Amino acid sequence: MSVTTSPVExxxxxxxxxxxxTEMYRRLRDEAPVYCSEKYGFYxxxxxxxxxxxxxxxxxxxxAHGIELFTLAKDPEEIAxxxxxxxxxxxxxxxxxxxxxxxxxxxxxxxxxxMIREVICGYLDPLRDSREFDVVADFSAPFPVEVISxxxxxxxxxxxxxxxxxxxxxxxxxxxxxxxxENEQAVLESAVYFHELTVEKRKNPGDDMLSRLTQVTVDxxxxxxxxxxxxEITGFVTLLGGAGAETVTKLVGSAVMLFWQHPDQWQxxxxxxxxxxxxxxxxxxxxxxxxxQGRFCAEERKxxxxxxxxxxxxxxxxxxxxxxxRAFERADEFDIERQPGITIGLGHGVHSCLGAALAxxxxxxxxxxxxxxxxxxxxxxxxxxxVQMANVAGYSNVPVRAVPQG
Numbered sequence: 001m002s003v004t005t006s007p008v009e010x011x012x013x014x015x016x017x018x019x020x021x022t023e024m025y026r027r028l029r030d031e032a033p034v035y036c037s038e039k040y041g042f043y044x045x046x047x048x049x050x051x052x053x054x055x056x057x058x059x060x061x062x063x064a065h066g067i068e069l070f071t072l073a074k075d076p077e078e079i080a081x082x083x084x085x086x087x088x089x090x091x092x093x094x095x096x097x098x099x100x101x102x103x104x105x106x107x108x109x110x111x112x113x114x115m116i117r118e119v120i121c122g123y124l125d126p127l128r129d130s131r132e133f134d135v136v137a138d139f140s141a142p143f144p145v146e147v148i149s150x151x152x153x154x155x156x157x158x159x160x161x162x163x164x165x166x167x168x169x170x171x172x173x174x175x176x177x178x179x180x181x182e183n184e185q186a187v188l189e190s191a192v193y194f195h196e197l198t199v200e201k202r203k204n205p206g207d208d209m210l211s212r213l214t215q216v217t218v219d220x221x222x223x224x225x226x227x228x229x230x231x232e233i234t235g236f237v238t239l240l241g242g243a244g245a246e247t248v249t250k251l252v253g254s255a256v257m258l259f260w261q262h263p264d265q266w267q268x269x270x271x272x273x274x275x276x277x278x279x280x281x282x283x284x285x286x287x288x289x290x291x292x293q294g295r296f297c298a299e300e301r302k303x304x305x306x307x308x309x310x311x312x313x314x315x316x317x318x319x320x321x322x323x324x325x326r327a328f329e330r331a332d333e334f335d336i337e338r339q340p341g342i343t344i345g346l347g348h349g350v351h352s353c354l355g356a357a358l359a360x361x362x363x364x365x366x367x368x369x370x371x372x373x374x375x376x377x378x379x380x381x382x383x384x385x386x387v388q389m390a391n392v393a394g395y396s397n398v399p400v401r402a403v404p405q406g
Contacts, residue, residue: 007027010024010035012292013069013174015174018174020386021319025320025323028044029326034306034307043297043314043315044292044315044317046317046321048324048344049303049304050305051344052321054301054303054314055316055351057349058349058350058351059299060298062089062297063089063296067293068390069313070177070178072294084238092221096218096236099228100209103209104355104358112358115150119143119146120365123146128373134383135253135377135400136253136396137396140252140253144245145159148240149241149244153197153201161193162193168183168185169186171389194234197237201214202214210237215227246289247353247355250393250395251280254283254287255280256377257379258283258286266371268336269367275337276367278340279367281345285328285338285345286334288318288322288344288393289345290347291319292315292318292391295315297309297313298310318344318345346359377402378401384397384399
């Protein structure tokens with residue numbers, strides 16, 4: 001690999017990355033916007049214009065090699081067992097995405113609001129008289145998986161296990177590229193569970209997303225149209241369950257931390273709930289739950305900041321791009337009244353998050369209900385714990401002292 005030695009090192013598996021990559025990102029944008037890692041053999045894009053262009057260019061920046069470092073350097077045939085819709089390019093990707101996109105339209109998601117609020121209040125109401133609790137462990141970790149698993153048709157009592165498998169599968173130790181035996185065991189147990197549930201839904205369908213997936217047909221691109229097999233459905237629901245559980249969990253935890261650090265912003269939404277949707281967008285910009293997305297450069301691409309050669313993994317660093325002062329005024333300021341612009345916090349282009357409308361609604365309702373119960377949530381910063389995960393960033397623990405309204 002021909003590289004230009006860079007004075008900055010970007011290691012997405014380092015303690016620095018897991019703890020707080022803000023300064024690392026700033027140096028990348030300024031000193032090495034098209035970064036080449038000798039250690040891991042990937043390129044990384046950190047400026048907004050380059051990341052946006054790559055998201056929009058699926059021909060050049062392919063998803064067929066997966067999204068994690070351990071799969072990106074492999075041939076797609078080698079990772080067939082991991083394959084899901086996020087590991088497909090058009091037109092195959094478009095055919096499969098169409099099967100579930102109707103469930104996540106803004107209108108369809110709006111109809112879910114009563115159910116989502118019921119779930120959220122079901123976790124917050126028992127905490128009303130608590131003076132201390134953990135926003136993530138007691139609230140933002142359990143409620144999103146409850147929502148998505150209800151939609152999928154997972155029986156009550158089995159829903160929380162999904163997030164435990166997910167957390168175990170995503171955990172990474174510093175320097176760990178490939179999944180550990182513990183990671184693989186969690187992936188296997190989750191896949192077995194969803195496969196068995198798929199078989200059961202095929203025999204005894206209900207009014208849920210998984211049952212409907214057993215009944216649809218898909219255009220295979222060769223003139224034939226067939227139903228999804230059990231393995232394809234398992235891949236679908238594993239992805240949907242995982243994305244539905246993780247994104248909002250991290251976003252709400254980050255929200256409480258950011259509002260504690262910016263009490264004026266918290267007061268703004270206490271006074272005016274209509275500003276909460278804008279606040280959700282600013283949280284997604286400031287601390288996106290998905291810090292980077294993996295692609296494979298199938299064809300050489302000349303970008304605004306430099307050239308990415310064909311044949312290499314590429315990381316599109318969302319967390320750096322959304323704090324790029326070239327694209328955002330006062331990029332490092334958290335300002336919930338910021339004027340909206342192009343958003344990439346929930347993906348962009350053909351792989352924009354299927355559940356983006358759902359994630360936004362869940363986050364909005366969660367913040368509404370928090371502000372309706374407590375005048376202040378004082379974060380115990382000594383008890384903060386960040387996750388160490390592949391691609392995902394945020395907190396596993398945000399302990400607070402709650403000051404009630406009135």
